[in-house]
Amino acid sequence: MKMSGNKLPKEYFCRDVLEVAPSLLGKYIIRKNGSSNLKYIINEVEAYRGEEDLACHASKGKTDRNRVMYEQGGLVYVYLIYGIHWMLNIVTGEKNHPQAVLIRGIDKYSGPGRVSQSLMIDKSFYGEDLTRSRRIWIEDNDINAEIKKGPRIGIDYSGSYWSKIPWRFWINGDLL
Secondary structure (H helix, E strand, C coil), X not given: CCCECCEXXXXXXXXXXXXXXXXXXXXXXXXXXXXXXXXXXXXXXXXXXCCCCCCCHHHHCCCCCCHHHHCCCCXXXXXXXXXXXXXXXXXXXXXXXXXXEEEEEECCEECHHHHHHHCCCXXXXXXXXXXXXXXXXXXXXXXXXXXXXXCCCCCHHHCHHHHHCCCEEEECCCCC
């Protein structure tokens, strides 16, 4: 996969979410802030895979809220929970195959609400193309890390099967 600079290309995101999600661990997420850039390492993610995944927002079909998930990978999907926290997701896969990766942790910040707050994410990011954006993108990083996996968090409503699938991935301890 050829990359212009270190920014991840469109092809990177147009793969299955179960490939993209763990591969995002250790990558940099960059947020332009005025004349400087905030740069963090992604250290925890969760995968949500299609209409069959009862924990995925696409499980009830296409809506105004989730329509960006039905686009080609590389776009930002944000939504508000509890009326206060924006959740940052990255759309993956091919058009009309809704998948997304929830960014659950970056160095210094654990939990998707804290991640979005620290990156100053709001509704204006909905549909932003990470491969073209000048205010948020993901860059490659050559670090290696031990990756752990386990069940996703806070999705008991999806039933015992979907809530126990090990589609949460995180970096175990310090980066290697």
